[in-house]
Amino acid sequence: MASEEKTNVMRVLAQKKITYKSYTYEADATMSGTEIAGILGENADKVFKTLVTRGKTGAYYVFVIPVARELDLKKAAKVVSEKSIEMIPQKELLPLTGYVHGGCSPIGMKKFFQTTVHETAKEFDTFFFSGGKVGFQVEVNPKDLEKVIRLQYADVCVD
Numbered sequence: 072m073a074s075e076e077k078t079n080v081m082r083v084l085a086q087k088k089i090t091y092k093s094y095t096y097e098a099d100a101t102m103s104g105t106e107i108a109g110i111l112g113e114n115a116d117k118v119f120k121t122l123v124t125r126g127k128t129g130a131y132y133v134f135v136i137p138v139a140r141e142l143d144l145k146k147a148a149k150v151v152s153e154k155s156i157e158m159i160p161q162k163e164l165l166p167l168t169g170y171v172h173g174g175c176s177p178i179g180m181k182k183f184f185q186t187t188v189h190e191t192a193k194e195f196d197t198f199f200f201s202g203g204k205v206g207f208q209v210e211v212n213p214k215d216l217e218k219v220i221r222l223q224y225a226d227v228c229v230d
Contacts, residue, residue, distance in 0.1 A: 076095075078093075078176075078179075078202045078203035078207050079169075079178075079179040079203050080176045080178045080179050080201070080202045080203035080207075080209055081093055081202060081203075081209065082179075083178050083179050083219060084209065084211065084219065087218060087219050089216075089218060089219060090211075090212070090215065091209045091211045092197075092209065092210040093207065093208070093209050093210075094111055094199075094202075094207070094210070095202075095206055095207055095208075096110045096111070096206055096208075097206065098173070098206030102173075103138070104118060104120045104138020104139065105118075105138055105139050107138065107208065108138055108139075108199075111199060111208060113199060115137060115138050115139040116137050116139070116191060117137075117195050117197075117198050117199055118137065118138045118198070118199040118208070119135045119136060119137055119188070119189070119192065119199065119200045120135070120136060120137075120138045120175075121134075121135050121170075121175040121176055121200060121201055122134045122135075122136065122142055122158065123158070123164060123167065123168060123175065123184070124142075124144075124147065124156040124158055124159060125156065125157060125159050126148065126151060126153035126154075126155070126156045127148075127153050127154040127155045127156070130151075130153070130184075130185070131159070131167065131184045132147070132151045132153075132156060132184055132185050132186075132187065133177055133180070133184045133185070133186040133187070134186075134187050134188075134189075134227055135177050135186065135187070135188040135192070135200060135222075136189040136227060136228050137189060137191060137228070140189070140228040140229065141228060141229040142228065143227055143228055143230075144156055144157065146225075146226060146227045146228070147187070147227040150187055150223070150225040150227055151187065167180075167181065167182075168180040168181055169181040170201075170203060171204075171205065173201075173205040174201055174202075174203060174204045174205040174206075174207070175203075176201040176202060176209075177200065177216070177220055177222070178203070178216075178219055179203055183220065183221070185221075185223075186220055186221065186222040186223075187222065187223050187224070187225050187227055188213070188222050189224070189225070189226065189227055189228055190224040190225055190226050192213045192216075192224065193224055195213065196212060197210045197211060197212050197213075198210070198211065198213060
């Protein structure tokens with residue numbers, strides 16, 4: 072059996088001795104997060120996507136929210152004390168974070184950016200987010216993620 076490919080995210084989790092499960096699937100760039108949740112056989116509320124934004128000040132912020140939900144830019148701006156924030160253009164994602172669209176993870180970016188995880192993550196024993204490559208997901212306990220990156224929880228989704 073071929074050895075499992077490890078992404079940077081998995082290496083960081085292993086290095087920090089964090090228990091995680093990894094999942095791979097046949098990736099297709101057109102897949103939505105809810106389709107990926109279906110492939111994993113999971114409720115879409117437990118599968119999160121990583122979004123990168125820029126504030127009015129020019130600072131970057133990372134938001135990790137359920138795949139079926141939408142980031143509320145006003146709530147998000149308030150949480151990070153910005154007048155306003157916007158999604159960064161897709162072409163800026165790779166040079167800024169080291170990740171491509173669909174494979175962006177809150178762990179292992181080129182630089183650390185203030186990270187906010189939607190508060191519903193705390194309701195689960197584990198939740199899923201990108202393993203740092205398209206077609207890779209990791210399942211981690213939210214409390215363990217707090218040991219890997221500095222984060223805050225807040226309601227940043229459109230109701």
